[in-house]
Amino acid sequence: MDIQKKQLLEFYQQMVTIRIFESRVCELFAAGQIPGFVHSSLGQEAIAAGVMACVEKDDKVGLHHRSHGEMIAKGADMNKMMAELFGKATGTCKGKGGSMHIADMDLGILGANGILGAGYAIATGAAFACQYNETKDIALCLFGDGQSNRGPFHESLNVAALWKLPIVFICENNGFGLSNPVKEHLATDCVSDRAAAYGIPGVTVDGNDVLAVYETTLEAVDRARKGNGPSLLEFTTWRWHGHFEGDPAVYKDAQEQEEWLKKDPIPRFAKQLLEQKNATQAELDEMQAKGEALVDAAVKFAEESPWPDVSELFTDVYDRQM
Amino acid sequence: MQMTYAEAIRDAMRVELKRDPKVYLAGEDIGVFGGCFGVTAGLLDEFGPKRIVDTPISENFIVGHAVGSSACGLRPIVEIMFNDFIAVCFDEMCNQAAKVRYMFGGKADVGMVLRMPIGAGIGAAAQHSQSLEGLLTHIPGLISVIPSTPADAKGLLISAIRDDNPVIFYEHKQMYGMPGEVPEGDYTIPIGKADIKREGSDVTIVTWSWMVQKSLAAAEKLAAEGINAEVLDPRTLIPLDKEAILKSVAKTGKLVIVHEEVKTSGFGGEIAAIVSEEGFDYLDAPIKRVAAPDTPIPFSPALEQAYIPSEEKIIEAVKALF
Known part of the structure; x- marks a missing residue:
């Protein structure tokens, strides 16, 4: 596939920006500045960058609990995102959602979800709306390998295939459902093996290769947009950190972790860009600096933002005061 | 014009299906079969399969997809065949539909309706009869x-259907065949307004659904014995018309609450608590509750009849206050 240089550089920019954002979030959490739960997507940046490059603003995206990267890659305002993680009034969701429930309906982002496996039916409902409204919009449903074992997976994929809904199901297989390694929670070798049960395409691809992620997703998105129904994609990757920040991940094999860290998607793609002369080191450094500046600004914005007024506790329960 | 309870529900859906192209129905066997209780009979012929959508037996999907499609602007009316099955899809109502607006900082409308039949009396036993x-x-x-x-x-x-919040609409299966005068065409009743079904001065009976009919029959018998009961139907539990209840209790000084739910943690306890907190001085007798016993619903007609709150039990509870 001939990908324009602009797009290649965009992949890199997205990946480094997400890496910087997530690293900073982990630091801020450890320092006690971010409350609650944080599930870091460090190491999974190529999936967010590759997948979100395939969709348009009006396309719908259902996310999970480890989705800061996808939010950023879909175009969410990082200042508001960081403020949301802090619980500030200026946050994407006015500080009421936090990391696990961050959403931006203006960008078609139907929300992260704290209930693993609850996103399938919601995203499939969004795809139903796209088909009902006869637009060319599609929906993406992202999820982890662990949550692929929830019952709504089956219900939603069955209906999506049955009704040829414009949706792409994307599994980020990062090796673990919390502490449980894939080989101990999955009956088949791959999550994508299950596609056969619904008569839809299913494929497993290296999720640390941004170009492979992009090309695979693009094909599935094109299929959905043309009215040919859903696909089940699985991108293999590795969760660098524990399930949540603060989880020491004692269940991980040290050697395996070491091997996966060497497969870091960012230097790998940087090497490709340099070797194929699609970017100079100076350009890469510039993108790194841009990412740093964006995240610095986001942290500053979040730190300086006010807490929500206590009256906000009572708003948005319904569309009106009851 | 005269129509049954089931016909009135169907008429409401017809009015809205005609008025708003975003309104559609989804559920199990609601199309050709016309719904388990015939409520949607004929709608498939009239509106076609795009608007009247038969789903597989997939309650997680049915309710979850409505969260997604309504957040994307459609107006789904979904049916769960029996109220008991809410247990299967509790997450979709409890953690998704109910919380999306709040978690997203007010940026999503979940304008969906979930219809469910409640009630015992048809020999359907423990898993198809609950309220x-x-x-x-x-x-x-x-x-x-x-x-x-x-x-x-x-x-x-x-x-x-016109409300921008998720609404649960409980239909009692004993009343589907019950006739009554129903206004034609566009007819709305504001949500949150109680209705006094029978005016009285000696005791207030707060009751809803089928128990309103039983309470009205009991009130006639009580009248013959010189007790003039007021029967107040809140019609919506959330929001609850507290004012109407307190006003009636202020007038009568006595309160009996009648519902078909089991007594423990039934909504009657909430009403009793409200009146105790905010209307204690109006009371000149203890509050009484008439409810189903704290047992599963038995199959045998002999046992089932003993389970359902009866006119006699209502009369007995009222008389105990005098």
Whole structure:
């Protein structure tokens, strides 16, 4: 596939920006500045960058609990995102959602979800709306390998295939459902093996290769947009950190972790860009600096933002005061 | 015009299907079969399969997809065949539909209606007969509507469909064949307004759904014995018309609450607590509750009849206050 240089550089920019954002979030959490739960997507940046490059603003995206990267890659305002993680009034969701429930309906982002496996039916409902409204919009449903074992997976994929809904199901297989390694929670070798049960395409691809992620997703998105129904994609990757920040991940094999860290998607793609002369080191450094500046600004914005007024506790329960 | 409770519900859906192209129905066997109780009979012929959508047996999907499609601007009316099955898809109501608006900082409307039949008396035993209307009143973000007459069913259902919040609409299967006068065409009843079904001065009976009919029959017998009971139907449990209840108790000085839910943690306990907190001085006798016993619903007709709150039990409870 001939990908324009602009797009290649965009992949890199997205990946480094997400890496910087997530690293900073982990630091801020450890320092006690971010409350609650944080599930870091460090190491999974190529999936967010590759997948979100395939969709348009009006396309719908259902996310999970480890989705800061996808939010950023879909175009969410990082200042508001960081403020949301802090619980500030200026946050994407006015500080009421936090990391696990961050959403931006203006960008078609139907929300992260704290209930693993609850996103399938919601995203499939969004795809139903796209088909009902006869637009060319599609929906993406992202999820982890662990949550692929929830019952709504089956219900939603069955209906999506049955009704040829414009949706792409994307599994980020990062090796673990919390502490449980894939080989101990999955009956088949791959999550994508299950596609056969619904008569839809299913494929497993290296999720640390941004170009492979992009090309695979693009094909599935094109299929959905043309009215040919859903696909089940699985991108293999590795969760660098524990399930949540603060989880020491004692269940991980040290050697395996070491091997996966060497497969870091960012230097790998940087090497490709340099070797194929699609970017100079100076350009890469510039993108790194841009990412740093964006995240610095986001942290500053979040730190300086006010807490929500206590009256906000009572708003948005319904569309009106009851 | 005269129509049954089931016909009134169907008429409300027809009015809205005609008025708003975003309105559609989804559920199990609601198309050719016309719904398990015939409520949607004929709608498939009239509106076609795009608007009247038969789903597989997939309750997680049915309710979850409505969260997604309504957040994307459609107006789904979904049916769960029996109220008991809410247990299968509780997450979709409790953690998704109810919370999306709040978690997203007010940026999503979940304008969906969930219709469910409640009630015992047809020999359907423990898993197809429950009245669980109190259960979801504990989850802020949901509206609970529970009509007791054909006219109320129509007027409240149209209001529910037009509401931008998730509304649960409880239909009692004993009343589907009950006739009544129903206004034609566009007819709405505001959500959150109680209705006094029988004026009285000696005791207030707060009751809903089928128990309104039983309480009205009991009130006639009580009248013959010189006790003039007021029968107040809140019609919606959330929001609850507290003012109307307190006003009636202020007039009568006595309160009996009648519902078909089991007594423990039934919504009657909430009403009793409200009146104790805010209307204690109006009372000149203890509050009484008439409810189903704390048992599963038995199969044998001999046992089932003993389970359902009866006119005699209502009369007995009222008389105990004098």
